Amino acid sequence: MIEIDPQLCTACGACEVACSLYREEEVFTTMRSSIILHREEVRNYFGVMLKREGEVILGRPEGVEIMKEGESSDTGGGGKPILLREPCDDCTNAMCVRFCPTGCLKEV
């Protein structure tokens, strides 16, 4: 299972690319990633969202929030809502953790 320490996130986007690479079949697209950047209309404000089976984990400067499916109002990054994405399946080697340069993501 992946845990998020949002204070360490720099919004580099590497985790989103990593999960997309893991899910790549013939066409590369970040729309299949289970983890995406979370932005709001506030300068220098960001975090990450992770889709798990039945829930969404939101890591942002205020802390980590777990929302059950249906509670999230997020419209999603990259044009596809997080709720429509495949849930994280704790892929072998946890690609997103390997790519994250700051230790923000941890496999527990």
Ligand code: SF4
């Ligand atoms: S552990 Fe694997 S499947 Fe889960 S979000 Fe990270 S890269 Fe995607």
Ligand code: SF4
């Ligand atoms: S790779 Fe790590 S630092 Fe970069 S956006 Fe993802 S969680 Fe944040």
